[in-house]
Amino acid sequence: MFKVFPGWLAIAVLASMLMIFVTLARAASLRPPPNAPVSARVAFAAWLEQMELRDEARKHWKALAAERPEDNKLKSLAME
Numbered sequence: 001m002f003k004v005f006p007g008w009l010a011i012a013v014l015a016s017m018l019m020i021f022v023t024l025a026r027a028a029s030l031r032p033p034p035n036a037p038v039s040a041r042v043a044f045a046a047w048l049e050q051m052e053l054r055d056e057a058r059k060h061w062k063a064l065a066a067e068r069p070e071d072n073k074l075k076s077l078a079m080e
Helices: 006-030 040-051 056-068 072-079
Strands: none
Touching: 006 040, 040 056, 056 072
């Protein structure tokens, strides 16, 4: 079977940490301004979900749901 050596494990951990850092930096650069159209903020929240940044996405869903309380889909996304 495949044997994991400590050196390979360290490289794998560092590579994972680098990917997380790059994803977070990319998220920060793509974040729409607060006065952006709702569609841009929905697209950003959906992108965060796809990138598995669900806690960050939930903050955006909650803000959108507060802004549009009649939208049941936004409410459900804010609760997930």
